[in-house]
Amino acid sequence: xxxxxxxxxxxxxxxxxxxxxxxxxxxxxxxxxxxxxxxxxxxxxxxxxxxxxxxxxxxxxxxxxxxxxxxxxxxxxxxxxxxxxxxxxxxxxxxxxxxxxxxxxxxxxxxxxxxxxxxxxxxxxxxxxxxxxxxxxxxxxxxxxxxxxxxxxxxxxxxxxxxxxxxxxxxxxxxxxxxxxxxxxxxxxxxxxxxxxxxxxxxxxxxxxxxxxxxxxxxxxxxxxxxxxxxxxxxxxxxxxxxxxxxxxxxxxxxxxxxxxxxxxxxxxxxxxxxxxxxxxxxxxxxxxxxxxxxxxxxxxxxxxxxxxxxxxxxxxxxxxxxxxxxx
Amino acid sequence: xxxxxxxxxxxxxxxxxxxxxxxxxxxxxxxxxxxxxxxxxxxxxxxxxxxxxxxxxxxxxxxxxxxxxxxxxxxxxxxxxxxxxxxxxxxxxxxxxxxxxxxxxxxxxxxxxxxxxxxxxxxxxxxxxxxxxxxxxxxxxxxxxxxxxxxxxxxxxxxxxxxxxxxxxxxxxxxxxxxxxxxxxxxxxxxxxxxxxxxxxxxxxxxxxxxxxxxxxxxxxxxxxxxxxxxxxxxxxxxxxxxxxxxxxxxxxxxxxxxxxxxxxxxxxxxxxxxxxxxxxxxxxxxxxxxxxxxxxxxxxxxxxxxxxxxxxxxxxxxxxxxxxxxxxxxxxxxxxxxxxxxxxxxxxxxxxxxxxxxxxxxxxxxxxxxxxxxxxxxxxxxxxxxxxxxxxxxxxxxxxxxxxxxxxxxxxxxxxxxxxxxxxxxxxxxxxxxxxxxxxxxxxxxxxxxxxxxxxxxxxxxxxxxxxxxxxxxxxxxxxxxxxxxxxxxxxxxxxxxxxx
Numbered sequence: 001x002x003x004x005x006x007x008x009x010x011x012x013x014x015x016x017x018x019x020x021x022x023x024x025x026x027x028x029x030x031x032x033x034x035x036x037x038x039x040x041x042x043x044x045x046x047x048x049x050x051x052x053x054x055x056x057x058x059x060x061x062x063x064x065x066x067x068x069x070x071x072x073x074x075x076x077x078x079x080x081x082x083x084x085x086x087x088x089x090x091x092x093x094x095x096x097x098x099x100x101x102x103x104x105x106x107x108x109x110x111x112x113x114x115x116x117x118x119x120x121x122x123x124x125x126x127x128x129x130x131x132x133x134x135x136x137x138x139x140x141x142x143x144x145x146x147x148x149x150x151x152x153x154x155x156x157x158x159x160x161x162x163x164x165x166x167x168x169x170x171x172x173x174x175x176x177x178x179x180x181x182x183x184x185x186x187x188x189x190x191x192x193x194x195x196x197x198x199x200x201x202x203x204x205x206x207x208x209x210x211x212x213x214x215x216x217x218x219x220x221x222x223x224x225x226x227x228x229x230x231x232x233x234x235x236x237x238x239x240x241x242x243x244x245x246x247x248x249x250x251x252x253x254x255x256x257x258x259x260x261x262x263x264x265x266x267x268x269x270x271x272x273x274x275x276x277x278x279x280x281x282x283x284x285x286x287x288x289x290x291x292x293x294x295x296x297x298x299x300x301x302x303x304x305x306x307x308x309x310x311x312x313x314x315x316x317x318x319x320x321x322x323x324x325x326x327x328x
Numbered sequence: 329x330x331x332x333x334x335x336x337x338x339x340x341x342x343x344x345x346x347x348x349x350x351x352x353x354x355x356x357x358x359x360x361x362x363x364x365x366x367x368x369x370x371x372x373x374x375x376x377x378x379x380x381x382x383x384x385x386x387x388x389x390x391x392x393x394x395x396x397x398x399x400x401x402x403x404x405x406x407x408x409x410x411x412x413x414x415x416x417x418x419x420x421x422x423x424x425x426x427x428x429x430x431x432x433x434x435x436x437x438x439x440x441x442x443x444x445x446x447x448x449x450x451x452x453x454x455x456x457x458x459x460x461x462x463x464x465x466x467x468x469x470x471x472x473x474x475x476x477x478x479x480x481x482x483x484x485x486x487x488x489x490x491x492x493x494x495x496x497x498x499x500x501x502x503x504x505x506x507x508x509x510x511x512x513x514x515x516x517x518x519x520x521x522x523x524x525x526x527x528x529x530x531x532x533x534x535x536x537x538x539x540x541x542x543x544x545x546x547x548x549x550x551x552x553x554x555x556x557x558x559x560x561x562x563x564x565x566x567x568x569x570x571x572x573x574x575x576x577x578x579x580x581x582x583x584x585x586x587x588x589x590x591x592x593x594x595x596x597x598x599x600x601x602x603x604x605x606x607x608x609x610x611x612x613x614x615x616x617x618x619x620x621x622x623x624x625x626x627x628x629x630x631x632x633x634x635x636x637x638x639x640x641x642x643x644x645x646x647x648x649x650x651x652x653x654x655x656x657x658x659x660x661x662x663x664x665x666x667x668x669x670x671x672x673x674x675x676x677x678x679x680x681x682x683x684x685x686x687x688x689x690x691x692x693x694x695x696x697x698x699x700x701x702x703x704x705x706x707x708x709x710x711x712x713x714x715x716x717x718x719x720x721x722x723x724x725x726x727x728x729x730x731x732x733x734x735x736x737x738x739x740x741x742x743x744x745x746x747x748x749x750x751x752x753x754x755x756x757x758x759x760x761x762x763x764x765x766x767x768x769x770x771x772x773x774x775x776x777x778x779x780x781x782x783x784x785x786x787x788x789x790x791x792x793x794x795x796x797x798x799x800x801x802x803x804x805x806x807x808x809x810x811x812x813x814x815x816x817x818x819x820x821x822x823x824x825x826x827x828x829x830x
Contacts, residue, residue, distance in 0.1 A: 046667060070735045074527025076509060082523075156783055162513055187779050188512050197673050202794075203468030203783065216677040222465065 030091060030268035035066040039087070039095035041080020043073045047213075047293065048257055051124060052096040054289050055259065058280040076100070076161070078110045085116045089262040091269035094120065099165050099255045102313040106320045107163055108327035114309030118265035121277040122300035122308055124290065125256035126210035127230035128159075128169035129240065131217075133199055134224045141226040141246040144206070145177060152183040157206035158195040162188045163325040165255045166195075168316065169208045169229060171323040173243070176251035181323040199223055210255060211237050212294030229253050236294050256298065256312070258305055274302060335683030338383045339691065347384040348391045348688065352695055355392030356703045359399030360710045361718065362409040363543055366396035366598065366638075367654045371536040372722065374662065375729035382666040382681050387688035389662065393655050394446050394692045397598050397634050398700055401438035402707050405431060414598035414634040417606040424622030436565035437572065437624055438631045439700035441580060445632035446693035448584040449591060449639030454686045456592075457675075460647045464672040469783065470791055472648070473776035474800035476769050479594035479650045481804065483765040485811040494762045497753065501766020502773075504529050511775040512782075524738040531767050532661040533730035533743040538760045539654065540726050541747025544719050546754070562704055576628050579609060583632030591637025594644055594765065597653025598634035605633030639689055646670055646682065650769065654761050657768050665733075 038056045042048040049071060056067040072080035077100045084095030097117060105113045130141060138144035148155060159166030167188075171181045184206060189195040192209035199207045200222040207214065207223070211234060217223040225240045229252050233242060243249050259277055261269070280286055281299050290297050300308050320326040338344065351373065358369040369392045377385035400411030401422065408423035410416040425434040467475075480502075484494045507518045508528025519525040573580070583605045590601040609629035610619045619626055641652025642659070649670035651657035663670050668678055675682060703710070726747075730739035750760045784790030792798050 043664070050667070072735055074508075074524065076526075078526065079523055158779075161511070185782065187782050189779070190511065190775065193669055193673055193677075194671070197465065197671060198468050198779075201466050201468040201471075203470070203779075216673060220676045 030266070030272045032063055032065045032092060034092065035068055036063065036091075037087075037093045038067050038069045039080055039084045039093065040069060040071045041073065041077045041084075041095070041098065041100075043071055047295065048096055048098055050293065051257055051290075051295065054286065055096070055123065055277070055280060058283070058286070059276060062276045062279070076104065076109065078104060078112075081112055082110060084260065085112050085262055087262050089118070089264045089266070091261065091265060091273070094259055094261045094273070096257055097260045098257050099312070102309060102316045103163070103165065103168070103320065106317055106326040114306070114313055116263055117260035118263055118270060119302045119305035119309065120259045120261060120265075120270065120273050121281065121302070122256060122258040122298055122305040123277070123281055124258075124295050125254040125298040126212060126296045127228045127234075127252065127254045128166055128208045129211040129214060129228045130173075130226045130243075131196070131199060131207040131209070131211075131214045131223050132205065132226060133202065134221055136205070136224070138226075139224070141241070141243070144226060145247060148174075148179065148183055149177070152179060153185060155205040156185045156187050156203075157208055158187040158189045158198060158204045159192055159207045159209040160189060160195070162186065163320070163323075164188075165253075166192070166208045166210075168319050168323070168325075169253050170206070172251055172253055172319045173208070173229060173249070175319065175322055176243075176249045177247070196223060211240060212296075215294050234296060236291065253315070254296075254298075256308075258300070260305075270302060331679035332683050334680035335687055338680060338684040339387065339687040341383075344384045344387055344688075345691075347380070347388050348691055348695065351388035351392040352395050352692065352699050355395030356399040356699060357710060358392070359396030359411045360402050360703060360707065361713065362403050362407070362411055363547060363715075364396075364718075364722075365412045365539065365543070366393045366400075366414065367658070368540045368543060368722075369393060369396045370655050370658045371532075371540045371729065372725045374532060374536065374658065375725065375732045377662055378665070378729075378732045382668055382678075383684045383688075385662060385666060386659070386681075386685050387692075389655070389659060390685060390688045391692035391695070394442075394635065394638055394689070395696060395699065397638060398439060398442035398631075398696055399703055401442070401631060402435065402704060403711060405434045405438065406707060407711065412598075414602050416599065417602035418627045418630045421606075421620060421622065421626055424620065425624065425627075426622075428622045430622065430624075432563050432565045433568055433572075433624065434627065435562065435704050436567070436569050437627055439565065439697060439704070440569055441583070441628055441632045442635040442700070443693045443696040444580065445584050445587060445635035446638060446696065447690065448632070449588055449636035450686060450689040450693065452588045452592075452636075453639040453642055453689070457643050457646055457682070460643065461672040461675040464647050466796060467648075467672070468794065468797075469776040469779045470794055470797040471800055472772060473780055473791065474797060474804050475648055475650060476773040476776060477804045478800065478807065479644075479769055480765060480773070481807050481811065482594045482596060483762045485807070485814075490757070490759070491811070491815065493758045497758050497760060498762040498766045501763035501768075502770045503766075504534070504763075505767050505770025506774070511771055512778045524734075524736065528771075529742055529767070530734055530739060531764075532658060532733045533739040534746040534767060535654075535658055535661075535764055536726050536729055537743040537746025537748075538750035538764060540722060541743060542750030542754055542760070544723050544726075545747060545751040547715050547719050562707075565701070565704060572624060572628070576625060579625060579628045580632055582608065582612075583629035584636045586629070587633030587636035588640040590633070591640030591652055592643045594650050594652060594769075596637075597641060597655065597761075598637045601637035602630040602634040606630040635693075642685070646674065647672060649772070651765065654764055657764050660768065661733075 040049050040052045053069050056069045060067040072083045087093035104110050138147050157170050167186050174183050187204050192213035195207045196214055196217045198204050211225050227241050227243050227246050229243045231252055355369050358364045370389050397414050400415040404410040404415040404419040405422040410419045422434045484498055485491055516526055586605045587601040590596050606626045609626045610616050641656045644650040644652045645656035668674050727740050730743035733739050792801055
């Protein structure tokens with residue numbers, strides 16, 4: 001498999017060579033001459049899908065080639081992530097990779113990790129929040145933390161499946177408070193929306209999804225966000241304090257999304273995509289779109305994205321081992 | 329009110345209105361062709377809706393199904409071949425009217441009271457859904473567990489004439505629903521190392537297979553089934569409707585009420601609604617001896633009921649994500665695809681989309697009268713399309729739709745396999761609808777049970793801890809007791825009869 005990929009990468013290099021010689025500009029410019037596929041490892045209609053479709057439509061305009069957004073769902077993201085990693089490294093298949101790529105390999109679900117890709121751009125990241133029912137007896141994070149400490153194992157939390165990103169957010173937060181990971185029992189859910197509904201119905205006590213995901217319930221006055229696990233406040237939800245402000249704990253985490261291609265993407269391809277992605281990220285349209293959804297805007301260039309993934313990967317490993325989710 | 333205004337804007341878009349018109353014509357064609365059902369119309373629309381924004385996508389399904397259920401009455405009246413199963417209850421009656429030279433009256437009754445029934449169901453949906461959604465916001469996993477149990481029970485005992493066969497079908501659906509990652513621990517089950525199976529058997533391709541491909545197979549097994557159209561001129565179909573409305577208005581109300589209740593029950597759809605309404609009409613009629621001889625009374629009840637059930641079936645689908653009939657079982661999949669995850673939160677997150685769906689129902693049912701009139705006039709042409717042309721086109725649509733859902737050949741494989749299974753099941757008298765219900769509700773049932781157990785640390789009594797769950801739990805157990813007693817009674821009676829005969 002690996003050998004085939006290098007072979008393909010090599011052949012693309014050869015094909016690109018004539019363009020290099022005859023190209024009008026002095027610089028080697030890669031320009032696609034057939035449609036591009038943008039793989040999304042998550043379902044149509046979700047946040048990742050919406051972001052990818054926005055980026056895809058913008059890329060289509062910039063490259064004057066159709067960009068087909070293809071949802072390859074299933075296997076908790078494994079299917080789509082491996083479709084991106086195993087595609088020919090010719091620039092015609094790219095994809096939107098998500099935070100799970102730094103988690104799945106610890107669980108033994110796949111061999112893939114951040115280094116299996118050529119990072120192009122980190123476009124977004126959303127920190128977890130701590131949400132409670134609007135009439136919860138714990139109206140501040142301090143009160144909630146004290147209640148957890150006083151009665152470990154009494155309360156329940158939800159937000160995603162077992163070992164999902166928001167489960168790690170809870171586990172990491174408890175660990176930072178020097179509490180065992182089961183001080184709050186995790187109730188797996190099919191995502192943030194059903195978890196928020198269960199919170200409003202009184203089925204669980206805490207939901208640790210991101211604030212944008214909790215927004216509808218917060219605006220309907222059914223739930224309340226006590227804090228976010230981020231270095232600073234989100235200007236969109238300026239009245240929600242950070243974990244550090246409230247408890248003095250410097251624990252942060254984020255669910256992120258970025259564009260990447262298979263490993264060993266040729267340099268001209270990378271050089272073509274990165275400025276385009278940066279232009280899209282800086283555009284007013286993208287800002288309006290992200291603000292309307294409440295998504296956090298974060299930008300990292302390829303090098304920055306690679307080191308971000310490496311850091312994130314290590315951090316996930318620590319929490320997942322502590323919680324017992326990592327396969328040794 | 330902001331959401332209602334937005335909804336008006338969404339529905340009054342030229343593209344949306346054109347979509348509604350197009351899907352209305354499509355729905356009439358599918359409904360009028362015997363053997364093609366309203367559920368199949370929905371299944372065939374899936375690949376098309378895949379590329380549409382949510383409002384036209386849902387409007388297309390709403391319109392096509394409403395038209396198909398009415399259009400099924402046309403061949404039913406003229407040829408004694410129900411266009412969809414929802415017309416089967418009164419096919420003989422309507423054809424008897426045709427033989428008496430009253431085809432115009434029968435068709436007029438069908439088109440007008442279908443439209444009225446559709447509007448009635450819509451009004452109930454508009455009033456009941458938001459109220460129920462508000463209540464459903466208080467539902468936790470305990471309540472949802474009972475709802476799932478109730479839904480499965482209805483699918484077996486109320487929506488079926490043969491509970492045993494329905495039970496077999498249901499269990500098959502529940503078994504298939506366990507394939508893939510287990511929702512709680514993330515452990516893969518029955519995947520045999522196939523990555524595609526990790527996400528489970530995608531239910532839209534499975535449903536397309538069970539409903540549409542099985543029908544294609546049946547059609548291919550029996551190719552010489554071409555309908556012959558009687559040479560008959562259709563005159564003014566609205567003649568005499570005024571007098572009928574004055575005389576039979578209680579029937580119209582009763583048919584609508586029955587249709588709405590049956591539609592809102594999980595698993596039971598337009599066909600059951602029509603059977604029940606026709607039976608009730610006969611039972612309470614002042615002249616029951618006229619039933620079966622071309623008497624209009626029962627048709628009024630039944631044709632109102634099957635159309636009013638359509639809107640009502642959306643109530644549990646939108647509010648709880650539990651399908652009211654096989655059409656809304658597919659709709660739930662489409663809702664997920666469009667990011668409008670069914671459940672009470674959709675009323676908070678996307679109220680304008682929900683209101684737009686309501687308006688689509690109204691537009692579709694008003695449109696039914698002029699288009700229905702045109703369809704009755706053009707019936708001769710519609711009924712002449714040969715099956716050998718039709719069936720391959722349907723199969724093609726099925727394949728495109730299944731591929732669009734999964735973006736891989738996996739969807740097509742699932743669809744073909746489900747098609748063969750569905751065909752074998754129906755040929756042996758096992759209904760496929762309960763299997764679909766099992767497939768759709770299996771995950772909800774398992775997940776709500778498991779999460780409830782995690783919350784309650786294994787205490788089963790927690791299912792009777794919260795006020796709402798007590799009500800639903802007691803209701804479910806009463807239904808089980810009633811159904812069980814009924815089954816035992818039937819068993820004893822058949823034993824006695826067997827003994828007497830022996």
